[in-house]
Amino acid sequence: MSEPDRDRIVRTVASTQSEMTEIILPNDTNTLGNLLGGRLMHFIDLTGAMAAYRHSRTHVVTAAMDHIDFIRPVRLGDLLTLKSSVNRAFTSSMEVGVKVWAENTRTGGVVHVASAYLVFVAVDEHGRLQTVPELLPETPDEIRRHADALRRREHRERERLRQSREREATAAHDASQVRN
Numbered sequence: 001m002s003e004p005d006r007d008r009i010v011r012t013v014a015s016t017q018s019e020m021t022e023i024i025l026p027n028d029t030n031t032l033g034n035l036l037g038g039r040l041m042h043f044i045d046l047t048g049a050m051a052a053y054r055h056s057r058t059h060v061v062t063a064a065m066d067h068i069d070f071i072r073p074v075r076l077g078d079l080l081t082l083k084s085s086v087n088r089a090f091t092s093s094m095e096v097g098v099k100v101w102a103e104n105t106r107t108g109g110v111v112h113v114a115s116a117y118l119v120f121v122a123v124d125e126h127g128r129l130q131t132v133p134e135l136l137p138e139t140p141d142e143i144r145r146h147a148d149a150l151r152r153r154e155h156r157e158r159e160r161l162r163q164s165r166e167r168e169a170t171a172a173h174d175a176s177q178v179r180n
């Protein structure tokens with residue numbers, strides 16, 4: 001699809017909604033029988049990418065995973081359900097929200113165990129940035145998440161700038177140490 005055509009497309013949040021369910025097996029757990037944090041982040045990344053693919057309809061890479069809350073442990077044998085949707089689309093990037101629940105298979109009880117925000121960037125097969133379609137928030141919750149995503153982007157941009165300055169200062173310091 002050519003760039004001008006992509007620019008005219010508007011997609012709804014509902015069209016990006018994605019879901020994944022996993023059963024937690026021994027390989028996914030630590031010595032206490034709880035789901036490993038890194039494994040949970042992997043599931044979150046995959047479910048987030050599904051929403052980003054549905055919005056961009058191109059390749060996506062994870063640029064950032066921020067604000068992840070591990071609220072409760074997930075136990076061996078639980079059913080994990082992850083739901084994602086795009087909160088806001090920018091130029092080539094999209095913020096995706098992922099929410100995770102665990103179901104105890106014996107009691108049927110379902111609890112919210114984690115939430116995360118991720119940024120995915122759309123690229124072509126050569127890794128070149130791609131413009132993503134506009135996202136149309138429709139419900140009051142979607143409109144609120146759309147506004148919040150802009151605030152989080154501004155925060156991320158400030159943090160990116162701060163870290164880049166810090167890296168430059170460290171590199172300059174290291175270079176001066178080598179010379180002395």
Ligand SMILES: CC(C)(COP(=O)(O)OP(=O)(O)OC[C@H]1O[C@@H](n2cnc3c(N)ncnc32)[C@H](O)[C@@H]1OP(=O)(O)O)[C@@H](O)C(=O)NCCC(=O)NCCS
Nearest residue numbers: 060061062063064090091092093094119121123129156160
């Ligand atoms: C993400 C990546 C493509 C950005 O490329 P870049 O040349 O730095 O691009 P830019 O600085 O021009 O930013 C491009 C977009 O990415 C966003 N972005 C880049 N780094 C980001 C970060 N750390 N957090 C959030 N957004 C980020 C920018 O805000 C911009 O969004 P916009 O086009 O909607 O305004 C590049 O850093 C990359 O390839 N990173 C590795 C990704 C990866 O391997 N992920 C894990 C496996 S999928």
